[in-house]
Amino acid sequence: MNCRAMRERVQAYADDELGVEGAIEVEAHLAGCSSCRDAFESQRAFRHMVRALYPQQAPPDLERRIAAGLWPPSRRWPLLASGIAAAALVAALVGLLTRGSEAALPAEVRAALEVHRAAAHGGAPLGLASHDAGEINRWLHREVPFFADLPSAETSGFALHGAGTVELAGTRAAYVLYDGTSGPVSLFVLPRHAWPAMGRQLRSGTVEFRWIETGGHRVLAWTHDPVSYLLVSDAALAPSQTCAVCHSGTGAAADPQTNILTGENPS
């Protein structure tokens, strides 16, 4: 492969988008080609600089607006369609460049990550250590006015460990700790107004989810009046497994009409 073609593959390599074979091919070329190696180092420095200087995330609704313009593709206005496609690529580029900059996350999310990391080292802020959902429900109802009940059904692979209250960037939140096979899982329940606009957006039925992965953790946020939820887990944990915290088995996640905590179906 010539150097010109290799330059594009080097970027894909830096984005961790090549498989093992592709990565080996690029590394072999870089080892023997000082020109491409210089280009790679220069690109890497450029990424670091952009991440350091521009920690802001793209506007929260940008991805949705681009997606709305792309489906279905416009045949009547091919120029507009190609313009939107170019915008999608720019948005993706911004996403790739700013990925991993935790400083850009909403303050509530950063605070939740701190609490979760402390919990992973045995420092969870628990006011009540209990495996009993009923007991935890009663305790949290006394502590925070907006709390919705935890499901009483047995969860899949997770055990309730306890509950507490925390301050997330000045917002009082309920905190529930689960023990999972891949380490602790932290659930935060906040008032609706604390809904964090961050990361990628996924809509499932009436529920809008947002999620990010940072520092080996995944933060999943969703809202269901009158409260918002933040769920912090190990990034290696499959999202469907994460849902098992509040659903009996993973199948319940397929029913977005169901109140994710109470199990009630409003429709």
Added chain:
Amino acid sequence: MAYREIAEVAGCPLGTVMSRLARGRALLRSALVRQARERGIVGGRPGERAIR
């Protein structure tokens, strides 16, 4: 967004995504260097390696 997702959304082959991202990065880099020169953050000599 993964390259494969971009290819699906934009309706173009994976190779095209790769080359357009490379071009986009090069354009972004040129724009940033130009802006940095205009603001006197880096030296203005043409061809100077502004970002290392």
